[in-house]
Amino acid sequence: MWPGLVGKEPDTDHPPISLEHMLDLTAAAEVDGRKYDGVDLFIFHPHTDPDASEDEIKSMADLIASKDLKVGSLVAPVWPGTVGGPAFGSDEDRKNFVLAVEKTCRIAGILNDHGVRQSGIIRVDTAGGTEDFAKDPAGNTAKVAETFREAGKVAEQHGERIAAEGEICWGGFHSWKAAMDTLEATNMPGVVGFQADLAHTYLYLMGYNAPEAALLKEGYSDDEFWAAYKTMTDALRPWTLDFHVAQNDGTVHGTGSHDKTGRHCPADDPNGKLDIAKCSSYWLEGAAERGIKHICWDGCMFDNAVLESPATWNAILKAMIDADNAS
Template identity: 80%
Template sequence: REAGKVAAQHGERLAAEGEICWGGMHSWKAMIDTLEATGMPETVGFQADLAHTYLYLMGYNAPEAALLKEGYTDEEFWPAYKTLTDALRPWTIDFHVAQNDGSVHGTGSHDKTGRHCRADDPNGKLDIAKCSTFWLQDAAARGMKHICWDGCMFSNEILEDARTWETILGKMIEVDEAL
């Protein structure tokens, strides 16, 4: 709430990152509770990252909030994804296109956190374009002016390869065409 007050004083908006390793944001239900507790929907919103919000579905750090179980089918995925996005979309003011292979890691007692994977990773769990359409419904009405690719957790060798960026651009074009 205090950070939201500072943002409002400067005519800015504040987006809470939907990452499963942050306290108060470790599940989609906890994230909604945190957003509602600020009492500042005009200033404080949500940053939806496809890679990280996928992990909300699985409930890695909050099993009680899981919408899917390992081994889910497409018939189970899409209704669960709709539940997730219907709940968080109204708060979403920032959107990151990304891919996730469902893997998580943690260090010591640290809660699990997710990983991005390459846009064309054969183990990617998401139909990037289709999933993006769920988050981007009425995006302009929520003040969203742009989207970005989020997937920088790769070696320099991968990032310096033009094919990496051509693949990412291709996925971003697919998102645009799906809207």
């Protein structure tokens, strides 16, 4: 549901899209008789108040269930301006980061007890930019690891797991090598892991924000691409607890704290760089053994006109079915 919020600004031509309208768009999609099974949620306003009462959460769960949908993974409000702060920020920032995870786990428990949620993780990222991170990479990696461990302990207490998004705009996950360093330093396999998004991890290959970690150069051949893709996925797959189908046209885009990040484009975009089904199969090998029970899609930064078009949802659903069949 977060594509209806991320990059959206009130009183502009791309305002936030309400949860109910996003649910309606989800429920209306259909490809060859198959529909979406459910939705992932962003635990922040205006979709979900992180401090909502149990009755309010149950009411939301009833709404989702009424549309024959389930709930999967929950995005914790870890960013400045929500509940949290950078995982390598001040003591207060890091305390608030863990608090954001705790609030999300509380809501997850209510949804689980309701019965509308039966799978998924708590999704985070480091919530801090690459420039600040680069001031002290070793020290900041250690801070992120400590913050993630504290958040991981909270998640374990609630029967949950955490997956950190691999996205080039977040310090500590700005390259595939940095992500490996952070996850290994955290050292909570199976509890704190990686969330792979096809659009974002494509940019890992190209070395955006981390040229030293690039595995490909412009003009690469097909053989070079798949060799590089295997290198990256072999390294990160054992840590991968959550997965997003997406497409990337090779450009970088973002707004606000998500500046210079992977451009999500429609799944059927003719400029898309990825064979979605084949790329997905690399990430989803052994997914069941890692506890992955559902996959999601991410269309952050889609224009509202694109996001509100039924054709967009059907194209993504077809790509997800193809990914499922290929894995």
